[in-house]
Amino acid sequence: MRENEDQWCAYQATGNCVILAGPGSGKTKTITIKIARLLAEDVRRPRRVACITYSNACVGELRSRLTRLGVGDSDRLVLSTVHSFCLTELVFPYAKMAGLQMPDPLVVASPAQARALFSDAYRAQLGGNAPAWFRMACDRLRRTILDRGSDEWRAGSARETMVVEAYENLLLQNGLIDFDGLVLAGLQLVEKNEWVRHAIRAKYPVVVIDEYQDLGVPLHRIVLALLQAGVRIIAVGDPDQSIYGFTGAKPDLLTALAGLQQMESVTLKLNYRCADRIIAASRALLPEPAEFRSHDGRSGEIHIHRLECSIREQADYALGTLVPALLEANPSWAPGDIAVLYRTLNEGAPIAEAADALGLQYFRLDNGSPIKRTRVTEWLTDAARWCSGGWQTGEISLSQLLKAWRRMYRSVTHESELLATRKRLISALFSLRDSALPLRRWLLALRRDVLDELLEQEPGLADEKDNLEELTAAAGAGGPLRAFTVEIFGNQGKMPRVKQDESSASIWMRVLALRQRWRA
Template identity: 40%
Template sequence: MPLRRVSAAYLAQAEELRDNVQQWAAYESRGNCIVLAGPGSGKTKTLVLKMARALAEDVRAPRGIACITYSQECTRELTRRMESLGLRESSRLFIGTVHGFCLRHLLIPYGRLANLGLPDPITVSTTDHSQQVFLRVRARLFGEASTHRKIDMDKHRRIHLDRAAPSWREFEELATLAEAYEEALHHDGFVDYEDLVIYGERLVTQHDWVLPLVKACFPMLAVDEYQDLGVGLHRIVKRLAFDGGVRLFAVGDADQSVYGFNGADSSLLHDLAERPDVECIKLKVNYRCAEAIVRVSERALGEFREYRSYDPDRQAHIDLIECPDGLTQQAKWAIEKIIPAALRRQPGRQIGDIAILYRNAGIGDVVAGAAADAGVSFIRVDTSAPYRKCAITSWVEDCSAWCAGGGRDAKPMLQGLIDRWLAFHRLPLADNNARIHIKKLTEFLWSHRENRSAWYFVSAIREKLLDNLIAGNACLVDQAAQMDAMTRALQVGGILHDLDMAGLGGRDGSPDQLNLLTLHSAKGCEYDVVIMLGLDEGTFHWTNVQGNDLLESRRLFYVGVTRARDEVYMLYSGWNENRGRRYYSGRLRFLEELNAD
């Protein structure tokens, strides 16, 4: 029996897990638990209900649960699902990225006590400023002609956390560059996102006194998408769980590990799952994909996983389409042929149920051009998007959605917007200052309940609320840069100038807009219809790719196929272009294994 009042929604939804033996076992687990969850297996639902139960039955107030996930998009989805159960972010529930957890719950409260040597106050550098520091240091050390890249230096910092180990100096120039870069950045009074995890890990692993303090706040730690989160988080998790007594509940799928270029290592998930003091549960039922798509996806992966569709009789449509004239023809074929047919095929289907997936933003430019030429409205999620998703930009989008009409259906919930607003100020709900901030926010939202231009709304919310917040919070410097990018995109002449408030509120998905995403951005998403473009050797990956890079490329292809509920279209041309030359390297090698022609 629950120890205190719980959400009726949580109890009702929990009963839905009972018929799935593996989901129910995860829900009933009492100790450390790792859930290995294939595509469409209901892992997010299982994770959310497990956290809801733990908050209701196991973790007594004022203590809480910290839930760490990979990206801002994942954070947003988990937050919405918890809100639907009547549970919101508060001092008892943290949902955020590993960087956010390290900053808010490790470095800010304990960093100065541990004499970590970080700037005080901790101010996160903007991406542009970090790049400028890197270029300055690189030129000083190795000359203007140096070809060292920041992405390589950051990966070295991310993977080799022990600076005393021989592996740190395995690539001597990268190690020297990293040390000089960090010294220069800190001298300027800033840290970067890599620092947050690096120093968070040092704090936890080198200072025993921190462990009971973290456990006192968060006796349970939940981790989503564990396979993508890297060495730093893995060390933090092991230290908190197995030395600090924090209970661990983590979900992940090594087959969907696609961030090796960022330092992610899928073997870390298996390392946890194989421990004798951890219960390992595997989810086998795919609630998303039709049976034919499940079977094709296993051929795409090159491994048999014994997954099965929840609805084995549901029909699927799978097609490989050759477009010999290249990417432009692929994009045009998708927009003008596939999408209209898919909309006709299923009554009630909307264009928001369809996604076009591709390898990189360059292909996204081609697709966006074809969609614009055809008058198709779209949402784009890749590196060419007008601004990067972060906590503040996502919150502004949700405020816009509420004012434009979403508030009538509690989508999003007003209380959730308030909780996130207070979290920016790091204020508990009962604080007297919190009441002032709540009043300002609710008055603003209530007075802007109309669907005007997004530019008008963003200008107003910045003037009345956000600019003062950002000016007084050094931790929000990088997020302020993304708010500036959003503002530029919405102003006259900007790429999103014609957007209204409802459109801004639907920037993470709208029934009336086609979804354009990179394959990496599509992780965690699902659509009725998935169209994959650029499936050619030399376009999807280098023609000479091998080893771990080839395995990761295969997993990325697998991720794309498994986003689809009912229909998958795979388009190729048989050639690729590089520096103006055409290379007939053939279609993607994984297509040869599908036997779906």
């Protein structure tokens, strides 16, 4: 890190700090090494470090990097999404003591339950069925105007505010809270109760926030309240990478945080992912681009293939003509080295259809993928890798799986129950060590032995039930994962490189949501 002046400056910072990190700037390396140093030098037991990020995929990436550094998130570090942090570190321990009006027992609504109650609220207030855009507008309203008694709330659209209020009342009447409600409850606890802020500071003297540009107004206000209470804040993100404005994300909040007097601001300017020509083309799209440059001075190549045709026809050309030509011209490349980038799920569907028509294998990372990036599916992927040989190679350890399982299974508090659960889990995993086992059979066995019970008992995993049903269905007859074995699933749709047929025309599509429509 000493060779990168900006990374070294961020690593050495001893107070509150905002790290503005462009794509490919080594942000994850910087933040994980920073956390490791905090745990080694600054935070002593029984105090802990909290790291909050946007999604379960981000949590998984940070956990993987930290594990390679020998840093686990057991009793010294908490890695979680903002929803999980608000549930486990704010609402569960403090809501009753603060007199907050909450369901008792606390049950988090599944996405299906939330959709049904919102539809009921819409029909009761406006009649008919709610269009998709209206639900999105109401969600954005809840995430950006947080004070229900404020002039700003009363000045908003009466149609939206009345449906939101009716929806939140229905949730409470049915003994439920949704994920946005968890964050709003966490904010209320922190802003209105000084003793809650002191409790958080006592337990978490340092709070690290990753992907700050996507986390929105509620977390920003929580951060400001904790900052004033003396919690050390380290925020990482890039306003130019925010793509969730339609959900209520406000990237300018990160800029505002960086401008506070008590914050040190560091910008990571070296790019380890792209060459200079590609960086220059990217900067042309930004209103106020930073002076990013490649770390090694590579020039890179851009070839434009202009096609006046549909997305499907573009995909046919890209997958049927360009990809085989690239593989032939670059013998050292494997199909998995090629990425197809496009804007949204709407473009992803015809591209996937083109790949299917050509008989190409691929892996999607957008919401059209049958393998969603959630806590349970991340754990299942690791478990599949262990069952398909990881238990022999040491690629993933049983202790890692058990620790990750314990992080999800928070409701078990008695030692005897915990031991019984661990025993059933270990027995199930050992009985399923077969890389060639069909994915559906493997999933059904795990569900019967341990998974269904977990999802039934854990309120914080309410959104996982539907995801697991969809995954199981996708692995069944006629589903897109019907041919998946445990090994293929563990490799996220990719066979290990040593087993790939180099003459095959397979390609894995790593799909990213980009602002610019894919034109090549």
